Amino acid sequence: MLNRNNIKKVLTDNNGFSFILVLIVIVVMSILAVSLLGVTSSNMNLSAREREHQGTYYIAESGATIKLEEVKSIVLDAYNSSENTNEFFTEIENNLKLGTPDPLTNYTFQESFGKTPHLNVTVEEVENRNNDSDIKIYKIVSKGGIGNRERTVEALFTASWPGVRETPPPVYIQDYVAAHASGNIHLDGGAEIIGSVSTNGPRGAVTTTSGAAIRGTIFPDLERNYELPDREVFDFPTFPRPPNHRIGDHDVVRNGSIRITNWQASGYEFDITENFYIPELIIDSNRNLTLNVGHSDKEIVVDHLNLPNGHIELKGSGNLTIYVSDQITMGSGSKINENGDISKLNIYLKGSNNPSHPKNINLSGSQEIYGSIYAEDANLNFTSGAGFQGHIVTGGESVYLSGGFKGTSDSLLFYAPNARVTIAGGAELFGSIIGQTINMTGGTRITYSPQSLESLPFFPNYEQEEIEPPTLNELLQVGTIKER
DSSP states (O other): OOOOOHHHHTOOOOOTHHHHHHHHHHHHHHHHHHHHHHHHHHHHHHHHHHHHHHHHHHHHHHHHHHHHHHHHHHHHHHHHOSHHHHHHHHHHHHTTTOOOOOOOOTOOOOTTTTOOOEEEEEEEEEEEETTSSEEEEEEEEEEEEEEEEEEEEEEEEEEEEOHHHHHOOBBBSSTTTTTTSSSSSSEETTEEEOOEESSOOOOGGGEOOTTTTTOOOOOOOOOOOOOOOOGGGGGGOOOOOOOOOEEETTEEEETTTTEOOOOOGGTTEEOOOSSSEEEEEEEEETTTEEEEEEOOOOOEEEEEEEEEEEEEEEEEESSSSEEEEEEEEEEEEEEEEESSSSGGGGEEEOSSSOOOOEEEEOOOSSSSEEEEEESSOEEEEEEOOOOEOEEEEESSEEEEEOTOEEEEEEEEEEEEEEEEEOOTTTTTEEEEEEEEEEOOSSSSSEEEOOOHHHGSSSTOOOBBBBBOOOOHHEEEEEEOEEEO
């Protein structure tokens, strides 16, 4: 039987306590370890599922991206090989195989934890606005998967047919043809064009009768809009008058005008030491005037360039520009820069500022100009053996060439986009001509000669016409890739 001393002894005995404490610690640690293993296992499973989830999205996104790159190539190829809307969209849809899943077997993806990724991409038509629409909307649907897990993304794209942009052969102003008209071209009575012709009208706008012939290609329906060069050039500069000069008892220069109207002045050489304003430059009785420009380019403003029967010779290495504010008169046999370099002389004739009464330039008796002229609004009448060795530009509404007129520059450009052009009576041109209408008859001929940019005055800002094909952005608009 326990007494008080025995009880005290039992209570104060420490033997075995350490064992119990260790056992408790082991149990607690085991519980904690098991819990930690559970959490870790759960996190690992979650991470694996998250990797698969993200991996399937990236696979699906890659499929859409790959297919969009294919679409870009297919759309460009379809435009280059198509002539109309139907051909364009038919080729796109045939190459994309609408509605047919494409596993993109040419592309491989690495295994993910022993599972092989898989992919299917389909292109569907979303909207066709009408049967004749130049725009169609499509959708790319890309399904990517790893094992049994899949995700789907999609992207819209719009294909647009901009129409055919025909690029003609290299051209300078004149479009690679001997004659162009915004309206009709008619040849009759043995008239001949050696070279191609073009018109803004239909093919029926070009006709030949009575032995006339076009020895080249006819280009209809060009829809070209020819404009006159910069007209601000007709705001002529202000220059001083040259000083008076007397030869014998004749005033060869008086009040700024040059007067080769006396035997004492024939053969006079006028040194253009600076740019001058000359109210009238007159030469008569088959007399001669030499204009010496020296070694630099010069300009003169003349109210009346008046050659009832006279000749102007150019001297010096510089070029001469003559601005004529009032009128040009050239009588029988008069010549300017005869047999000279046509690039050395350019003449501008200011318009009348009255559309109902335009100016006129008449050459009707073997006159010759070796240079180029730009008339703001003048109607032209060149007949009776008149000749022009240079380029002609006019905003006038009538051009009449006949009686043996010869434009015999190797590459003459006769640029009269507003004019009804009549060529008759054996007139002949070498180069090319542009008019509103062109009518040729009576043994006339145009022989094509190509233009070069360097040889053309009056068009300082013109560059060779190049028709650019549409850009990819004009043919295709692509939306963002997003998950379905």
